[in-house]
Amino acid sequence: MRQICQAAVLAVSCTLPVSSALGGQLPQEIVSRYRPAVERIEQAYTGLTVEGVTSVSLPQEDKSRTQRFIMRADGKLRRLDLETVRQHRMGLPIGGKEMRMATTWGSLVTRTEPGHKFFDDAVQLPYDKTVAEIDQGSLMNYPYSITPGTTVLDMLLSPGVDIVSADKVERRGEQLIEIVYRQNGEHVGRSGLWNGRLVLSPSEGWGLRAFILSLGRGSDQIIHRAAIGYSGTQDGVPLVSSIESETLEGNQVQRRHTIQVEEIKIGKPDKYYFDSWTF
Structure with missing residues (x-):
């Protein structure tokens, strides 16, 4: 993971400064090309079904x-189904299931014991909290967003962001866009002045390829970083194949999250999945 993130974000082999940002703003050349692309990605990723495997580790806690997961999205409707296949010291039964559903008429989380047809426990949750937990569980917002409720572009254009540089870069023959910025805001539960660097891939529908965010210095430094892989595009939309994410404090990894996508279907799922309360 560390090698992937560094290669994708930090160790870019050749930097070609063709569109330097002036006055802390994103160059209009990038804005005009990125806007329709990121809007297309957001629309697709809020109307799709994704199946795969999610793995989370907390190294400092062992x-x-x-x-296994299935994430379904239809605009404001979201659903994430999980089934545990392995666990270590997290108290999850193998074969146990969990479902989070966010709708405008009610949101909840249910849990089902192994072998049971219907859920054993259900808790009602606020809509925004449920959406945030679904995003955190599937990371399917990463191709277009790293800030809840806004796209990467809108985040970069917001008043609290100062663009340091925005350049075309070349790595292993690929033409990418690397943007360095500073932002007053909150990430991974920490507020302050964050230093950010992200990489966009125009050849893959302008999907977000990688990002790294850091706050503070030395042993107090917080780092959140991720690398996103794609298997190709469909109608200009990048199809995510893998995501690797880490959160560090000082030089120690606190949380590592990987996603392996097995199937992705662009298009709204059946309404049944948001109307049925069986699990």
């Missing part, structure tokens, strides 16, 4: 879990 805890981990691996779960």
Whole structure:
């Protein structure tokens, strides 16, 4: 993971400064090309079905879990189904299931014991909290967003962001866009002045390829970083194949999250999945 993130974000082999940002603003050349692309990605990723495997580890606590997942999205409707296949010290039963559903008429999380047809426990949750947990669980917002409720472009254009540089770069023959910025805001539960660097891939529908965010210095430094892989595009939309994410404090990894996508279907799922309360 560390090698992937560094290669994708930090160790860019050749930097070609063709569109330097002036006055802390994103160059209009990038804005005009990126806007229709990121809007297309957001529309697609809020109307699709994704199946795969999610693995989370907490190295400092010696805890981990691996779960199969299905994430479904239809505009404001979201659903994430999880089934535990492996776990270590997290108290999850193998074969146990969990479902989070966010709708405008009600949101909840249910849990089902192994072998049971219907859920054993259900808790109602606020809509925004449920959407945030679904995003955190599937990371399917990463191709177009790293800030809840806004696209990467809108985040970069917001008043609290100062663009340091925005350049075309070349790595292993690929033409990418690397943007360095500073932002007053909150990430991974920490507020302050964050230093950010992200890489966009125009050849893959302008999908977000990688990002790294850092706050503070030395042993107090917080780093959140991720690398996103794609298997190709469909109608100009990048099809995510893998995501690797880490959160570090000082030089220690606190949380590692990987996603392996097995199937992705662009198009709204059946309304049944948001109307049925069986699990």
